[in-house]
Amino acid sequence: MVIDMVDGPSLATDLNCTHSIITRALDVAIEHCNKSLNSGELEESTKKGFIDYVQCFHTVITTHHHLETQMVFPYFKDKISELPVDKLNLEHGKIGKFLFEIDNVIIPDLKSAMLNKSSLKQLYKSLIGLDEIWHPHIKLEEKYFTIEKMDNSIDKDEMINLIEIYRKFSMEHNTPDYLVIPFQFYNLPPSKREIWAQELPDIINQKFIQIEWKNKWLPMVNFFYPDVNNEI
Ligand SMILES: [Fe+2]
Ligand SMILES: [Fe+2]
Numbered sequence: 001m002v003i004d005m006v007d008g009p010s011l012a013t014d015l016n017c018t019h020s021i022i023t024r025a026l027d028v029a030i031e032h033c034n035k036s037l038n039s040g041e042l043e044e045s046t047k048k049g050f051i052d053y054v055q056c057f058h059t060v061i062t063t064h065h066h067l068e069t070q071m072v073f074p075y076f077k078d079k080i081s082e083l084p085v086d087k088l089n090l091e092h093g094k095i096g097k098f099l100f101e102i103d104n105v106i107i108p109d110l111k112s113a114m115l116n117k118s119s120l121k122q123l124y125k126s127l128i129g130l131d132e133i134w135h136p137h138i139k140l141e142e143k144y145f146t147i148e149k150m151d152n153s154i155d156k157d158e159m160i161n162l163i164e165i166y167r168k169f170s171m172e173h174n175t176p177d178y179l180v181i182p183f184q185f186y187n188l189p190p191s192k193r194e195i196w197a198q199e200l201p202d203i204i205n206q207k208f209i210q211i212e213w214k215n216k217w218l219p220m221v222n223f224f225y226p227d228v229n230n231e232i
Contacts, residue, residue: 009163009198012147015072017196018064019138021187025057026131028187028223033124041116049219051110054123056183056220058103063173065092067166068141075162076145079153083144091137098130167199182209182217186224 032050036042042050069092073085102123109119154162174180181204185193197205209217214232221229 009160010147010150011159011163011166012145012150013195014163014166014199015145016142017188017192018060018184019142020192021184022057022061022064023134023138024187025053025060025183025223026127026134029054029057030124030127030131032223033120033127037117037120037124042110042120046219046222047110049222051107052179052217053183053220053223054102055107056180058099058107059174059180060184061095062099063170065095066173067169068092071166071169072145076150076153080144080149084140088137088141091133094133095130095137098126101126163199170199171201176216177204178213178216179220182213182224183220185209186217186221186228189225190227 029050032046069089073083073088077083077085106119106123106126110116110123113119151159171177174184181200185196185206188196193206218232221232
């Protein structure tokens with residue numbers, strides 16, 4: 001996916017970055033599930049990190065869908081011509097069923113089971129089901145939520161105002177911050193982390209994440225972009 005780069009704040013860039021984070025995490029989780037199924041179960045050394053990673057994935061995609069359904073779609077419904085809100089919301093509902101399974105059944109099973117092969121199989125099935133809807137879904141959103149269409153539909157002050165409202169909503173729902181924020185950062189390639197940093201409160205910059213929260217996110221490091229592991 002190509003992310004358009006612009007100077008200054010851009011809602012379309014923020015949405016696209018979130019899509020990149022979720023898409024990468026989905027790929028990584030599917031690949032790890034597949035590998036673990038071949039070897040029989042989740043490796044003990046990376047089990048906690050993987051469960052944290054899947055939980056962060058669940059939180060980020062859930063928050064993103066709530067933000068779109070409750071705020072972004074209603075706001076832009078009449079501003080972007082032919083925005084297919086009903087179809088997009090329907091797809092959120094379908095993805096939501098897989099997310100419910102992952103959060104309520106599979107993760108608790110994986111955490112407790114000594115032999116976790118059947119939970120792992122279930123997780124793999126849910127992730128594959130979700131993946132099939134996810135790709136056409138974001139393709140459709142990105143067709144309508146382009147920088148050009150969003151910029152043309154509102155003025156700059158309103159854009160800044162909306163970005164702030166959406167940022168607050170996301171920060172409130174993306175918890176715990178010491179896991180979810182590093183998860184977002186390190187599922188973006190290094191070149192995009194600076195753009196993402198603009199979304200965060202001043203205190204939470206890359207140095208802060210690397211130092212203050214390191215022990216919290218470290219179990220997930222094998223699932224992040226490889227440069228993160230090379231630098232610690
Ligand atoms: Fe969506
Ligand atoms: Fe989206």
